[in-house]
Amino acid sequence: MADQMYFEDVKEGQELAPIKISPDKSQLVKFAAGSGDFNPLHFDEKFPMLKAMGLSDNIVHGRFKYAQVGRLVFAFAGYKGRVKKFGVNYRGMDMPNKEITVGGVVTAKRQEGGENLVDLDVWAQDVDGKKTTPGTATVALPSKG
Amino acid sequence: MTTAESVISDEMRAAIGVEHAAGVMEIENTNCRMFARSVGHTDAIFYDEAAAKARGYRGIVAPPGFLGTPIFKPGSGAGAPGETGGRGFAVPYKRILNGGTDYEYFPDAPDGDVICAGDTITARTKIAGFEEASGSLGPMLITRRETTYTNQHGKVVAKMYGTLIQY
Known part of the structure; x- marks a missing residue:
């Protein structure tokens, strides 16, 4: 993990180091097992619902993208920081073997209840730049005091 | 959306805010x-x-x-808490999409305890509300669920707000 970020170091508009991933089918199978989400939508190409949705391949778990956003904000908070909240909406589908970029930007800094809070816009976006999974997060950061 | 076409039944309305049986999550x-x-x-x-x-x-x-793995008991039909947790209702829509996931954590500030292996968490899910909408997918039912996660010391360590879309 990168060096610890302190509240004083953070500026509005600051971008988080993005994560780039191209999950293949085996990654989705691992995630099915790791998360306990065994919906065949994510690993069985012949699952009838895919055809009904006009798709010929499985789709990436929304929760997989959510977990990547979690990875992003956890790395930003560091060991001395704490993730307070992170949430996303699943607006669009992502397909296996296509690059997904997970990013974030600082939207606000505030002190509340003795905590140094940083609000973020976060997202997963596809190769065309479409934010398929937008959301927000709040982390508490340590202060240099 | 018109009232005449609503798929939200009285039974569903009565279930809003009612906590479903608790599930235990092992970490x-x-x-x-x-x-x-x-x-x-x-x-x-x-x-x-x-x-x-x-x-x-x-x-x-x-x-x-x-937030851990639910204890699975064959034949119990018990699912995970969260977006699909708790009680389900028969509605005339065949397709289901996860609409969104939002976790709120309650660590002891500023760099206090977090959820670690060895914790046992009790998850309680309730339906927070139903909404109906019409979009590119046609008419849809949006169900918002809220799950509260309490650890072995009785402390609420997280809350999860989930959105499920049926269309």
Whole structure:
């Protein structure tokens, strides 16, 4: 993990180091097992619902993208920081073997209840730049005091 | 949307705010590692107890978005808490999409305890509300669920707000 970020170091508009991933089918199978989400939508190409949705391949778990956003904000908070909240909406589908970029930007800094809070816009976006999974997060950061 | 076409029944309305039977989630070394691996985490605190303790944690850290594995009992039909947790209702829509996931954590500020392997968490899900909408997918029912996660010491450690779309 990168060096610890302190509240004083953070500026509005600051971008988080993005994560780039191209999950293949085996990654989705691992995630099915790791998360306990065994919906065949994510690993069985012949699952009838895919055809009904006009798709010929499985789709990436929304929760997989959510977990990547979690990875992003956890790395930003560091060991001395704490993730307070992170949430996303699943607006669009992502397909296996296509690059997904997970990013974030600082939207606000505030002190509340003795905590140094940083609000973020976060997202997963596809190769065309479409934010398929937008959301927000709040982390508490340590202060240099 | 018109009232005449609503799929929200009186039974559904009566279920809003009613807590479903609690489920127990175990958080252990192996399931934390398994989840971390399936996400692609590379930080040793999600895999190695000594590495986690060296960073000041009680044990292997539950990766973000992981609140344990529900205890599975064959034939019980019990699912995981969260977006689909708790009670379901028969509606005339065949397709289901996860609309959104939002976790709120309650660590002791500023760098206090977090959920670690060894914790046992009780998850209680309730339906927070129903909404109907019409979009590119046609008419849809949006169900918002709220799950409260309480640890073995009786402390609420997380809340989850989930959105399920049926259309």
